Amino acid sequence: MERGVTLRNVVKAFGPVTIIPELNLDVAEGEFVVLVGPSGCGKSTTLRMIAGLEKVTDGTISIAGRDVTWERPKQRDIAMVFQSYALYPHMNVAQNMSFALRLAGAPKAEIEERVTRAANMLELTPYLDRRPKDLSGGQRQRVAMGRAVVRDAYCFLFDEPLSNLDAKLRASMRTELALLHKRLGRTMIYVTHDQIEAMTMADRIVIMHEGIVQQVGTPKEVYNSPVNTFVATFIGSPSMTLLEADLSGTGAKMAVQGDGFKLPISARQRKQAEAAKNKKVLVGLRPEHFAVEALNKDFAPIDLKVKVSEYIGSSQFLAADVGGKSLTAAVEVGPEAELLGDGQYFFDTRRLYLFDRESGEAL
Amino acid sequence: MKNETTRYIYYYTALILLACISLAPIWVMISTSFKDEVTVQSSTPLWFFFVPTFQNYADILTGRGKFDLYLMNSIIVGVSATFLTLFIGGFCAYALARARFVGRGFLANATLLVRMVPPAVVAVPAFAFVTLTGLDNDLAALVFLYTAISLPFAIWLLFGFYKQIPVELEEAAVVDGATPLQVFFRVLMPLMTSGYAVAAIFTFRIAWNEFILALLLTGRNTRTLPVATAGFLTEEGVEWGRIMAMGTLIVIPPLIFTFFAAKQIIAGMTAGAVKG
Numbered sequence: 001m002e003r004g005v006t007l008r009n010v011v012k013a014f015g016p017v018t019i020i021p022e023l024n025l026d027v028a029e030g031e032f033v034v035l036v037g038p039s040g041c042g043k044s045t046t047l048r049m050i051a052g053l054e055k056v057t058d059g060t061i062s063i064a065g066r067d068v069t070w071e072r073p074k075q076r077d078i079a080m081v082f083q084s085y086a087l088y089p090h091m092n093v094a095q096n097m098s099f100a101l102r103l104a105g106a107p108k109a110e111i112e113e114r115v116t117r118a119a120n121m122l123e124l125t126p127y128l129d130r131r132p133k134d135l136s137g138g139q140r141q142r143v144a145m146g147r148a149v150v151r152d153a154y155c156f157l158f159d160e161p162l163s164n165l166d167a168k169l170r171a172s173m174r175t176e177l178a179l180l181h182k183r184l185g186r187t188m189i190y191v192t193h194d195q196i197e198a199m200t201m202a203d204r205i206v207i208m209h210e211g212i213v214q215q216v217g218t219p220k221e222v223y224n225s226p227v228n229t230f231v232a233t234f235i236g237s238p239s240m241t242l243l244e245a246d247l248s249g250t251g252a253k254m255a256v257q258g259d260g261f262k263l264p265i266s267a268r269q270r271k272q273a274e275a276a277k278n279k280k281v282l283v284g285l286r287p288e289h290f291a292v293e294a295l296n297k298d299f300a301p302i303d304l305k306v307k308v309s310e311y312i313g314s315s316q317f318l319a320a321d322v323g324g325k326s327l328t329a330a331v332e333v334g335p336e337a338e339l340l341g342d343g344q345y346f347f348d349t350r351r352l353y354l355f356d357r358e359s360g361e362a363l
Numbered sequence: 364m365k366n367e368t369t370r371y372i373y374y375y376t377a378l379i380l381l382a383c384i385s386l387a388p389i390w391v392m393i394s395t396s397f398k399d400e401v402t403v404q405s406s407t408p409l410w411f412f413f414v415p416t417f418q419n420y421a422d423i424l425t426g427r428g429k430f431d432l433y434l435m436n437s438i439i440v441g442v443s444a445t446f447l448t449l450f451i452g453g454f455c456a457y458a459l460a461r462a463r464f465v466g467r468g469f470l471a472n473a474t475l476l477v478r479m480v481p482p483a484v485v486a487v488p489a490f491a492f493v494t495l496t497g498l499d500n501d502l503a504a505l506v507f508l509y510t511a512i513s514l515p516f517a518i519w520l521l522f523g524f525y526k527q528i529p530v531e532l533e534e535a536a537v538v539d540g541a542t543p544l545q546v547f548f549r550v551l552m553p554l555m556t557s558g559y560a561v562a563a564i565f566t567f568r569i570a571w572n573e574f575i576l577a578l579l580l581t582g583r584n585t586r587t588l589p590v591a592t593a594g595f596l597t598e599e600g601v602e603w604g605r606i607m608a609m610g611t612l613i614v615i616p617p618l619i620f621t622f623f624a625a626k627q628i629i630a631g632m633t634a635g636a637v638k639g
Contacts, residue, residue: 051538052538053538079538080534080538082531082534082535083531084529086532088532088535090554100540103539103540103541103545104540147535147539
C-alpha cells in the first residue's frame with residue numbers, strides 16, 4: 001500500500017442521513033491538501049474521520065501505508081489543530097504543548113528539548129509560562145500549532161484553524177502555515193470554507209459539495225479548468241457569473257450568444273464548442289477578465305449597465321446588468337479614474353468558460 | 364454629590380438592617396451558649412452584658428453526652444455522603460452532558476423534580492427500607508439516604524458545568540493520546556473544580572444538618588450531632604444553654620469546609636475561562 005493518507009470508498013451516515021455517500025482520496029506523503037467547500041459539505045466530517053474522532057460507516061482509511069480505519073486517534077500518528085484551538089485552559093503554554101508527550105511518557109529532557117524547539121519556531125518562547133487566557137488570538141493559534149508541531153506526527157490535520165482570526169492576522173498566519181509545511185515536510189490536510197486560504201496554501205485542493213468530491217487539482221487547475229459550475233463559481237473572488245447562452249456559427253465565426261451579449265469563441269475552445277453545438281450552454285465569465293479597453297484581439301466588446309460600482313483601490317467592482325441578468329466585473333483602473341458607469345467594456349474571450357446547461361459539467 | 368451620599372446612606376441602612384436580621388438569631392445562639400441556666404431564664408432578656416460561662420461547653424465536651432462520638436458520626440456521614448454524591452453525580456452529569464440518547468433533556472430536568480420531594484416524605488419508606496436491609500443503627504443507611512437526597516441536585520448542577528466545557532477539549536486530548544480516564548481526570552477534572560466545590564458545599568450541608576431521617580434511623584451509638592442536640596430536650600425541661608452550645612459547635616465544621624471549598628471555586632474560575 002502506498003504511503004500518505006488514503007481514503008477508499010469511505011461512507012459516513014448519521015442514522016438515516018448520509019453525509020458522505022462515497023469518498024475516495026489520495027494524499028501523497030508530504031503533500032499539503034486543502035479540503036474546501038461550503039458549510040455542510042462534509043469536509044470537517046472527512047477530516048474527523050481521518051483523525052479517528054468520527055467512525056466511518058463503510059470504507060477504509062490508511063495513514064502511512066497502514067490501515068487505521070478502526071484504530072483510535074492515538075494510534076494513527078496524527079496531530080490536529082481545532083478551530084476553537086481547544087487549548088487546555090488550566091495548563092500553561094509549555095504544558096499545553098507537552099501534554100501529548102507527557103501522556104506518552106517521553107523522557108523529561110526530550111520533552112523540554114522539543115517544546116523549546118517548537119516554541120522557537122513559532123516565536124512562543126516568551127509566553128511559555130502563560131495560560132491560554134492571557135494570550136491574544138494569534139498567539140493562541142500558534143500554541144495550537146505548537147501542540148501539533150511538538151508531536152512531530154506523520155500527518156497534521158487542520159480544522160478551519162484561521163477562521164477565528166481577523167483578516168490581517170489570517171493572512172500572516174497563512175504564510176506561517178505555509179512555512180511550517182515547508183520546514184516540517186509533513187503530510188498536511190487542511191479544512192476551510194475560505195477559497196482564498198485554499199488557493200494560497202494548497203499543493204492540491206479538494207472541492208467538496210454535499211459530501212461529494214467535485215474536483216481535485218492544483219490551485220491552477222481548479223481555477224483555470226473547473227469541471228463544473230459549482231467549482232467554477234466557488235473558486236475565485238468575486239465569483240464567476242454564469243449566463244444562459246446558445247452557440248452559433250462555425251469555425252472562426254463561432255460565437256456564444258445570450259440576452260444582451262455575443263462573444264466569439266476563441267481558438268482553444270473551438271473544438272469543445274463544435275462538439276456541443278446542439279446543447280444549451282452556460283457561459284462563465286470571471287469578473288477579473290473584464291477590462292475597460294481591448295488589450296489585444298482576443299478581447300471582445302460587451303455592453304454593461306452598471307448598477308453599482310465599488311472602488312477598492314487597484315480596481316473597481318461593477319455590479320452590472322446584462323440582458324436582465326446580474327453580472328460582476330472587476331476592472332483595473334488607474335489612479336485618476338472616476339467611478340465607472342454604463343458603457344462598453346471588453347472581455348478576454350480566451351478566458352471564457354462553457355458549461356452544459358443541463359448537467360452543469362464543463363464542455 | 365449630595366444625591367450620591369444620600370443614596371449610600373439608604374443602601375447601607377438597608378444592608379445593615381438585613382445583616383442584623385440574619386445575624387440576630389446567630390447571636391442569640393452564641394450568646395445563650397455562654398449563659399448559665401439562670402441568665403437564660405431571666406425575664407428581661409440580656410443581649411450583651413452578662414457574665415460569660417464556659418460551663419455549657421464543658422458539660423458537652425466532657426460530660427455524659429459522648430460529643431466526640433457524635434461528631435465523628437456526623438463527619439463520617441457528611442464526608443462519605445459528599446464523596447459518594449460527587450463520585451456518582453459527576454459521572455452521571457458527564458454522561459448526561461455528553462452522551463446522545465433519547466430523553467436526555469427530560470432526564471436532566473427530571474433530576475430537579477426529584478429534588479422537590481422533602482426528606483420527611485420519604486421518612487417512612489426509608490425506615491422500612493433500612494429495616495428490611497438490616498441497615499438500621501448503621502451509619503451506612505444515612506450515607507446512602509443523604510446521597511440519594513443530594514444526587515439530583517448535584518447531577519443537575521454538575522451537568523451545567525460539564526455542558527460549558529467544549530467537546531473540542533476532550534477531542535484534542537484524545538488526539539493527544541489520552542485514554543478516556545485520562546481525559547476525565549487530567550483535562551475535565553481540573554476544569555470542574557468550581558462545579559464540584561459548589562456541589563460539595565450543598566451536599567455536605569444537607570448531610571450535616573439533616574434531622575428527621577437521622578432521628579428515625581440512628582441508635583444510641585450512631586447519632587449525628589443534630590440528633591444528639593435534641594437529646595437536651597429532656598423531661599425536666601429544655602437545656603437551652605447546652606443546646607445553643609451544641610449549635611455553636613455544629614456550625615464550625617461546615618464553616619471550615621465551606622471556606623476550603625470556596626477557595627476551590629475561585630481556583631476553578633481562574634483555571635477556567637474556557638472560551639477566549
